[in-house]
Amino acid sequence: MPERIVSDRVLTVPNALSFVRLLLVPVFLVLIVRGEDMWALIVLVISTVTDFFDGVIARRFGQITRLGQLLDPAADRLFIFAAVIGLAVRDVVPWWLMILLISRDLLLVVLGIVLANHGFGPLPVHHLGKFATFALFYAFPVLMLGQAVPETAAIAVPIGWAFALWGAFLYWWAGIVYTMETARVIRSPRPQAVPASDTLNG
Template structure:
């Protein structure tokens, strides 16, 4: 029954990959950064697949998975900005969205009570867009990619981050309004 620990082990490995990925970006070792990024993406896909297909869900894993995702995105975007590959304002939009979501969850917990958190479809799309953007940007350091494509992809990142952030705010504000006083 060791397989039941597989999803959590994969999530923990993704947490542990954030630091090497950031260091590789800062050292301008983009080929290795791309490889580590693919590995982190694979662990994300595999932990979700193994949890669903094998039925090995845990509260620990459900809580840890979004933390691993957010840490990976935070480290990647901050290091991309530090390396001068993106503007700091773009990193701030991405990281700011996650900060708003986390603060909102903490406020909900403190003011309303416990909740079952789940990623919205728009949030999942946003994560996929952010990952694709990071892959594109790292690949652009190794092969020629038109600057217009990178600029367009950055615009899509901003739009998806803002849209999914607003979606979370609306969804959880409605839930808070409906559940006020029930706890």
Template sequence: MNTKTSAAAPWNVWTWPNLVTMIRFAGIPVFCYLLIATHHYIAALVVLAVGGGTDWVDGFLARRLGQVSRFGRLLDPLVDRLYILVAVVVLTGVGLLPWQFTSVLLVREVVMAATVLALRWRGYEALQVHYVGKTATFVIFASFPVFVLAGLHNAAEVWARPLGWALAWWGITLYWLSAAIYIVQAVGLLRAARAPTPTGRP
């Protein structure tokens, strides 16, 4: 169940889970520099794999250490989305990802942004990350190096591109499924906010 912003967990910015999230966030410009400025594709993919593949670490630490915070709840999904958006846009720009893949992901992000704004307008926090969304993020990240491998090595394209598309469609399906779950939850909250409060008889 979601709560109003005033009833949320304390901010607690300086915690170990938030430090991990900040380090992951710092990897985004490093990835862009390695890929665009130096063309070190392998090093860029390593940064991407570490930053995206460790998205579960901060959440695990927050629960294990009892350091769940509002700041972490906001920053963690934001960093996950930034990793995906930056990666797909940059990799598409250099011709290593198909534009169809990028278009479907960008449309989903627009839908989710509109949902979050609607919740904020009513005074609610963003919904907590669902395990379906986390799984989708992991699978989508797994498709990136496969697509890059297919684009960089002709010998690998015969098997890497079909594998990349299989991972991509699996991830995209889960990604949109998680969006549907969030939207259903958000609509329920917004309807409850608009419903008149019943009054009892004296």
């Protein structure tokens, strides 16, 4: 099995699949806003399948790249935002939930700027953030299922809301952890001779 080395390549099959996922985001959003929930779910399934093969091909054929490590989570995040924005426009979910999720990511943008100004790269992804993304990534499709197939609403809607609220809570919990870690990092002394690192090891 090829050694898992992260390269700077751009033109790889996994990166192409990630670009396809990004191109599907606006299609997904338009379908939700128009109330075409079944088609939106089909687009989401296609995205999930391409995401799976993206990871398999990258690991199997040694095509793990820095660009891919950025594109893959970005696509997940954008699908979450597209879902919550589209469902908020239709009043399926409240606007406060959309504002809550977007404001948390704006916080991370600010933290990234603060770290960059102090010569540090972005913080490593915390496991709370991964759990939150997982919960949100499944919350909105389940809510959409309740809209697309009314017969499933009695089960899908409570489950979808459980995932959504738990995901939002973890999302902000992770945001607080990132804030505390940023404050700790920028206050810690750093040897002048050592260049800024792209990763933080604690």
